Structure formats: C-alpha cells, structure tokens
Amino acid sequence: MNAEWDALHAHWATVGKRSIMALFDRPGRFQSFSVQSDDLLLDYSKTNLDSKGRALLLSLARAARLEPRRDAMFAGAKVNRAEDRAALHTALRADKRARILVDGQDVMPTVRATRDRMARFAHGLRHGEIRGATGQRITDVVNIGIGGSDLGPRMAVAALQPYHNGPRVHFVANVDPADISDTLKGLDPAQTLIVIVSKTFTTVETMTNAKVAIDWLGSAIGSRASAHLVAVSSAIDKAAALGIPAERVFGFADWVGGRYSLWGPVGLSLMLAIGPENFSAFLAGGQAMDRHFQTAPLMQNMPVLLGLIGVWHNDICGYPTRAILPYDQRLTHLPAYFQQLDMESNGKSVTEAGTPASEPTGPIVWGQPGTNGQHAFYQLLHQGTRVVPAEFLLARRGHEPDLAEQHRLLQANCLAQSEALMRGRNIQTARQIAAQLGYSGDELERQAAQRQFPGNRPSLTLTYPKLTPFALGQIIALYEHRVFTEAMIWGTNPFDQWGVELGKSLAKDLLPMISGGEIRDKDASTRGLIENLRAASESKP
Ligand code: F6P
Numbered sequence: 001m002n003a004e005w006d007a008l009h010a011h012w013a014t015v016g017k018r019s020i021m022a023l024f025d026r027p028g029r030f031q032s033f034s035v036q037s038d039d040l041l042l043d044y045s046k047t048n049l050d051s052k053g054r055a056l057l058l059s060l061a062r063a064a065r066l067e068p069r070r071d072a073m074f075a076g077a078k079v080n081r082a083e084d085r086a087a088l089h090t091a092l093r094a095d096k097r098a099r100i101l102v103d104g105q106d107v108m109p110t111v112r113a114t115r116d117r118m119a120r121f122a123h124g125l126r127h128g129e130i131r132g133a134t135g136q137r138i139t140d141v142v143n144i145g146i147g148g149s150d151l152g153p154r155m156a157v158a159a160l161q162p163y164h165n166g167p168r169v170h171f172v173a174n175v176d177p178a179d180i181s182d183t184l185k186g187l188d189p190a191q192t193l194i195v196i197v198s199k200t201f202t203t204v205e206t207m208t209n210a211k212v213a214i215d216w217l218g219s220a221i222g223s224r225a226s227a228h229l230v231a232v233s234s235a236i237d238k239a240a241a242l243g244i245p246a247e248r249v250f251g252f253a254d255w256v257g258g259r260y261s262l263w264g265p266v267g268l269s270l271m272l273a274i275g276p277e278n279f280s281a282f283l284a285g286g287q288a289m290d291r292h293f294q295t296a297p298l299m300q301n302m303p304v305l306l307g308l309i310g311v312w313h314n315d316i317c318g319y320p321t322r323a324i325l326p327y328d329q330r331l332t333h334l335p336a337y338f339q340q341l342d343m344e345s346n347g348k349s350v351t352e353a354g355t356p357a358s359e360p361t362g363p364i365v366w367g368q369p370g371t372n373g374q375h376a377f378y379q380l381l382h383q384g385t386r387v388v389p390a391e392f393l394l395a396r397r398g399h400e401p402d403l404a405e406q407h408r409l410l411q412a413n414c415l416a417q418s419e420a421l422m423r424g425r426n427i428q429t430a431r432q433i434a435a436q437l438g439y440s441g442d443e444l445e446r447q448a449a450q451r452q453f454p455g456n457r458p459s460l461t462l463t464y465p466k467l468t469p470f471a472l473g474q475i476i477a478l479y480e481h482r483v484f485t486e487a488m489i490w491g492t493n494p495f496d497q498w499g500v501e502l503g504k505s506l507a508k509d510l511l512p513m514i515s516g517g518e519i520r521d522k523d524a525s526t527r528g529l530i531e532n533l534r535a536a537s538e539s540k541p
Contacts, residue, residue: 001489004060005315005359011053012316019456020048020422037292037302039465040474044309046422047389047458048317057308058298064488066304073484074294076102080255080495081352087495089260089480092252093286093473102255110253111264118250118268119276121230125193126166126275133224134190139167142183143269144213145197146173146205148258149232151340153197153269155333156262156282159472162330162399163274167193171269172213175205180212189220195230195269199258201238204504210242232265257495259340260480278469285473293481303478307485309460313389315359317458323381324367326393327414328467334393335367338479344497345483351491361490367391371413382420382453390459392418393475397466414461424455 023029024045033045033054049057073079076086091100091111099106124130128137143153150173157169170187172180194213198206217225229248231239236251250265262270263286271279293303313319324335346362367373370392381388394414398407427448434447462478464471487494513519513530514537522530 001060001063002358004056004063008053008056008060008312008316011056015048015050015053016317018048020046020458021455023048023050035300035302035305037296037478038288038474040302040471040478041463042302042306043461043463044305046418047309047312047460048456049309049312053312053316054299054305054308057312060311060489061298061304061308061485064491066485066488067298069488070293070481070484074100074290076100076107076255080257080493082493082496082498083254085495086255087257087260088253088255089257089263090286090290092256092261092263093283093290093477095287102253107253107255114250114252114265118265118271119279121250122166122268122271122276122279125272132190132192133221133227136188136190138193138228139191140187141167141169141193141195141269141272142172142187142213143169143195143197144172144180144206144209145195145232145266146203147340147344148261149197149199149203149206149266151259151333151337152262153267155331155337156267156270156472156476157273158333159328159330159467160270160274160278160282160469162467163278163469166273166275169269169273172209173205175208177212180209184213184216189217189225189228192217193228193230193272195232195272196239196242196244197232197266197268199234199252199254199256199261199266201231201233201235201242204507214242230268232268259344260495262476274469282469282473285468285470285475286477287473288470289474289477289481293477303481304485306460306478306482307489309389310363310482310486311489313458314363317387317389319363319387319389319458320360321364321366321386321388323373323388323390324365324393325370325373325390325414325417326367327370327410328393328395329369330467331393332369334369335365337476338367339365341479342483344500345494346487346490346492347499348490348492352493353491355491357490357492359490361492362486370417371410374413374417378417381417381457387457390418390421390457392459392461394461394463395465395467395471396463399466418459418461420453420455421457421459422455424453424457425451427452 030045034041034043073087074090076088078084078086080087086102091107094100096112098108100108125138132138150171154171170183172183196210214225217228226243226245229244231244231249233239234252234254236249239249240246250268252264256264263283293301298304324338326334342365343362348361349357351357381390392414394411430448430452431444433451434444439447483494514533519527519530
C-alpha cells in the first residue's frame with residue numbers, strides 16, 4: 001500500500017494550505033460530499049477533501065482489501081487472528097432468518113434462543129410476573145460491569161430515556177467503593193435486581209462489586225437472594241459457581257468482543273428499561289447499517305467514508321485527535337462509548353502481522369455534548385494551536401414537541417459551530433469589531449489579533465430524524481464499521497486489547513504491598529507512593 005499512501009501524502013502537500021471555504025466555489029459541493037444511509041445524512045463537505053483526495057482514499061481502501069475482509073467478518077471467518085476467533089457482533093443483531101456459520105456450525109439458533117429468553121425475562125419482570133424473593137415488584141435494576149459491560153448499556157439507557165417504561169436502571173463500574181456505596185444507598189434490596197455483566201467473569205472490578213451487592217442482598221433477604229441476581233457472561237460456568245441459577249444466566253459466545261456486545265445479553269438492562277419491542281427496533285437499526293455497509297458502493301458507503309475521512313485527518317493531515325460532539329443531551333455517554341470502541345480497538349502500534357504500524361493508528365477520541373462543551377473546551381477548537389476535527393451529531397427533531405423552538409436553538413448552535421470552525425474571522429473583521437468597541441491604535445491591533453479566528457478547521461455532521469431506538473442502532477453500527485474500516489487500512493486487529501493486560505497484572509502484585517506486605521521490585525517513585533498510602537491508611541480518620 002506504499003504507493004497509495006505516497007499518493008495521498010503528495011496530494012496533501014499540494015492542497016494542504018488551501019481553504020475549505022474555497023471548495024464551496026464549485027457548485028454541488030454539499031451534494032457530492034455528503035452521503036445518505038436510509039434516513040441518516042453524513043455531511044463531510046466541511047473538510048479539506050476534494051474529489052482527487054477521496055479517490056485516493058478509496059484506492060487505499062481497495063488496496064487494503066476492505067470489501068473481501070468486510071465480507072469475511074460478516075460470514076464468520078476468524079478475523080480476530082490473535083485470538084483465533086470470529087468477530088460476529090453483527091450476528092447478535094442479525095435478522096431472524098439469518099444463517100451464520102462458525103466452524104461449520106450455524107450460530108443463529110443459539111443467538112435467537114438467548115434473545116427470546118431475554119425477552120421473556122424482561123417481559124415477566126416488567127409486568128410483575130417475575131418478582132423479588134418477598135413477592136414485591138422489582139423497581140430498580142443495578143447493572144454491575146465495566147468497559148464494554150458497562151459503557152454500552154449505560155450510554156443506550158440514557159440515550160433512550162423517552163422510551164423508558166420499566167424499572168429504573170443504575171450502573172456501577174468503578175472498583176472505587178464510592179461507586180457501589182452511592183448506588184445501593186437508597187435502594188431497597190427486596191425490590192432490586194442485580195445484573196452482573198462480565199464477558200470473562202474474572203474482571204476484578206466487577207467481581208468485587210458483585211460480592212458487595214450479593215452481601216447487601218444476603219443481609220436483607222438471606223438465602224433467597226439469588227432471586228435478585230442475573231448474570232450475563234461468556235463464562236457461564238463461572239456465573240453458576242457464584243450461585244446464580246442457570247435460568248438467570250444469559251450467555252454469549254467468545255466471538256463477541258466486550259466493546260461490541262451491547263446487541264446481545266449485555267443489553268439486558270437496556271431491554272428491561274425500554275422493553276423487548278424497542279430493543280428489537282434498536283437491533284433493526286444496527287441491521288440496516290449492516291446492510292448498507294455490505295452493499296453500498298464504497299463511494300456511497302457511509303461507514304467506509306467516515307473511516308476514510310478518519311484516516312485522512314489522522315494520517316494525512318496529521319490531526320491526532322477527534323472530538324465527538326453530540327448535540328443531543330441524551331447522548332451524554334456517547335463520547336465515552338466511542339472512546340472505548342475506537343481507542344481499545346485501534347490504539348495499537350503493531351499490526352496484526354506483528355510488524356510495526358507504518359502510519360499513525362487510532363486517534364485520541366474525546367468529547368461531550370453540545371452546547372455544554374461550547375462553554376468549556378471549544379475555545380481551543382476555535383483558536384488553539386492544534387486542529388481538532390469535530391464530529392457533530394444532531395437530531396432533525398427532538399422528543400419534546402412543546403419545546404420545538406428550543407430544539408431549533410440547539411440546532412442553530414450546532415450549525416454555528418461547524419460554520420465558525422470553517423469560516424473563522426479574518427483580521428479586517430476583527431479590527432472592525434475592536435474599533436466598534438472603542439479601541440484604537442496599538443490597543444486596537446492587540447484586541448483585533450485576539451479576536452480573529454484562523455478558521456479552516458474541518459468537521460463532519462451526522463443528522464438523524466430523531467433519537468429513536470432504530471436511529472441509535474444505526475449510529476452505533478455506523479461507528480463500529482468505521483472503526484473496522486480504519487483498522488483494515490492501518491493493519492490493526494480491532495478485536496483484541498492486549499494493552500490493558502500489563503496494568504491489570506501489576507495491580508494484582510501491588511495490592512499486598514499497599515496492604516502492608518513487603519515492597520519488592522519497585523522503582524523509587526512507586527515505592528514512595530506505596531509508603532505514602534500506607535501511612536495514611538494506618539492513621540485514624
Ligand atoms: O478493559 C479491558 C476489558 O477487557 C474490556 O475489553 C472489556 O470490555 C472490559 O475489560 C470488561 O471485561 P469483562 O466483560 O470480561 O468483565
């Protein structure tokens with residue numbers, strides 16, 4: 001792929017200094033640099049990408065064999081080579097009639113059976129047919145999990161708040177005892193269901209918090225506490241060992257990565273909150289995006305283009321971060337969700353072939369909803385020395401018809417930001433403003449210099465009709481496939497995460513040292529910190 005990379009770098013060397021605004025001199029810029037997938041629209045016209053740049057990026061995708069590798073993933077091939085596994089999160093949301101083979105075995109009957117069991121359980125609990133040990137209705141659900149076993153359901157439960165008509169759902173992730181203490185405080189064990197979510201059922205945070213929750217249930221309900229427990233895991237034997245009855249264990253296969261797992265039993269808390277029908281609509285949204293990704297020509301393929309623009313910004317323009325900016329308060333956890341999806345998948349410096357990556361891989365992903373972010377970090381987006389490509393997400397309609405005008409104010413803010421980032425403000429205009437404010441001479445120049453905006457900062461805008469379960473499914477699948485597209489180009493394996501292992505094993509060694517054991521094989525900094533912590537924990541509060 002060297003020739004394709006070289007051609008892209010050479011192209012940027014000739015066009016990198018031109019203005020994005022100037023690209024709009026050509027009629028049809030918006031039409032030819034935006035793409036539709038069902039009712040989603042992705043506008044990428046406010047980037048410094050032209051037809052030639054796009055064609056070169058598409059050649060890069062072809063050279064990376066994106067299409068056959070995409071088809072292999074959907075077909076159940078072992079695309080996660082490091083772990084010798086398929087990556088079939090798409091099977092979790094596949095249509096009822098689908099047939100998907102792994103090692104010659106159709107996985108769909110099991111997927112469907114688990115989906116049906118989840119739906120029956122959710123229906124029973126939501127309608128009061130399944131009750132707590134004392135016969136009371138379950139009013140609260142606590143999802144205990146971390147990473148992919150937390151971020152997905154947490155994000156989606158918040159996103160789909162208008163569809164909640166079941167129990168309240170709470171989330172505990174952090175091993176910090178503050179998290180579980182604050183969450184359980186105020187809940188009634190007799191009316192609470194604890195859902196322990198862990199693919200491996202070994203994650204220390206989740207197992208530690210689960211034990212606290214089980215003790216909390218046990219001290220109130222005694223031996224019948226298991227009626228308040230559910231486990232979601234790939235290691236169903238480990239869940240059984242914790243005393244959770246088999247009918248309360250929802251399993252999934254090891255070919256579903258944690259950060260891709262929301263579509264199956266990891267989504268149980270979401271299903272409990274919004275009901276099985278809405279959950280099915282969420283899956284249907286994912287399916288619609290899958291169909292689009294599989295069938296649309298590369299040039300009109302939204303996840304492919306989104307991925308290629310990511311590569312363009314990261315590798316060709318040299319912008320090392322991307323900001324996720326949903327103008328949708330209910331997508332408050334979306335930046336954190338995409339952060340794991342993206343950074344755990346593509347934050348790698350070695351390719352799946354074991355060789356060093358030839359180009360920078362996964363960017364730093366961060367963000368928060370607008371308009372809040374405008375009053376926090378947008379200053380740097382507009383006038384900082386670094387260029388941060390912004391990715392705006394915006395609903396065409398809100399869920400509050402009575403407040404439609406307020407939604408338009410939100411929309412105006414979103415469009416204003418992408419326009420301001422691109423357009424900037426030149427020194428002449430800044431001088432006029434300073435003069436109107438009464439400045440003159442040197443002070444006018446000083447004031448004007450600080451009131452100019454460089455502009456020419458790229459952004460993407462994704463619009464969707466309304467934040468429905470279907471739209472959320474489309475958006476999540478869009479970004480999953482974007483991460484896949486980028487991985488195929490960088491040569492990374494987006495389905496493993498060895499980078500989290502070292503810290504986990506060091507933490508295990510450190511615990512006895514912090515608890516007073518002998519401090520061995522530690523550098524002076526770590527040793528000094530252990531001693532500092534020990535001194536504090538020994539002293540009385
Ligand atoms: O942080 C690493 C990680 O392995 C993530 O990939 C995963 O989503 C999370 O831990 C939780 O893992 P589990 O679901 O096995 O508890």
